[in-house]
Amino acid sequence: MPTTILTDIAEAKIAQAAGSGSQVAITHVALGDGNGASYNGEFDQTALRRERVRVPIERRHIVSPNAWRVKAEFGADTVAFDVREAGFFDAGGSLIALCTFPEAEVRRTGAIVYLIDHVLNFSRVAEGLIIVDAPDDELFDFALSMLTEQASQRIELFNINEAFYHEIGRYVGDPK
Numbered sequence: 001m002p003t004t005i006l007t008d009i010a011e012a013k014i015a016q017a018a019g020s021g022s023q024v025a026i027t028h029v030a031l032g033d034g035n036g037a038s039y040n041g042e043f044d045q046t047a048l049r050r051e052r053v054r055v056p057i058e059r060r061h062i063v064s065p066n067a068w069r070v071k072a073e074f075g076a077d078t079v080a081f082d083v084r085e086a087g088f089f090d091a092g093g094s095l096i097a098l099c100t101f102p103e104a105e106v107r108r109t110g111a112i113v114y115l116i117d118h119v120l121n122f123s124r125v126a127e128g129l130i131i132v133d134a135p136d137d138e139l140f141d142f143a144l145s146m147l148t149e150q151a152s153q154r155i156e157l158f159n160i161n162e163a164f165y166h167e168i169g170r171y172v173g174d175p176k
Helices: 008-018 137-168
Strands: 003-006 026-032 051-056 059-064 067-074 085-090 095-100 114-121
Touching (some): 003 114, 008 095, 026 067, 051 067
Antiparallel strands (some): 059 067, 067 114, 085 095
C-alpha cells in the first residue's frame, strides 16, 4: 500500500498561514522514479528523489475535515518510467505531501494516460486549518452528464431531420 506523509515544510507553512489569513495552495503533482528503487519517504524531505514530470492538479474535493481527494492526469505522451513516488507541491514549489509506492504497486507511465486519484490526509495539523477551495466533483459530474444528454438529443434531432429530408426532399424549416 502506498505511504503518504505530510512533510515538515507543510506542517510549518500551514501553521504559519493559520493565523495570518494567508494560505498554502497545493497546485501541482509530480511523479518520480525514486532513482530506480522504492523507498519510505521522510518528513524532512523537500523534493522527490528523482522527479520526472509535473502537472497542475485538475480537481480536488474535501472528503473529511482533514483530508481531500486530488485528481490529475498525465497524458499518454508522458515519458515512460516506473512511478515509485508522487509529490504534491504548493504554488511556491515546496513539497507539501509525499507518496511512495512499494515495489508491488509500482506502475508505468507512457503510452497510456496515467491518472492520480489520491486522498491527502492532513492529520499532522490541527483540525479546521485545512480549507479546500475547489469545485465539488458531484456538481462537475452532473454538469458533464447534462452536456452529454444534450449532445445526444442534438444528434437525435439531426438524424430525424436527415430522415425527413430523404423522405420528402427538403429539411424541416426550408422554404417550400
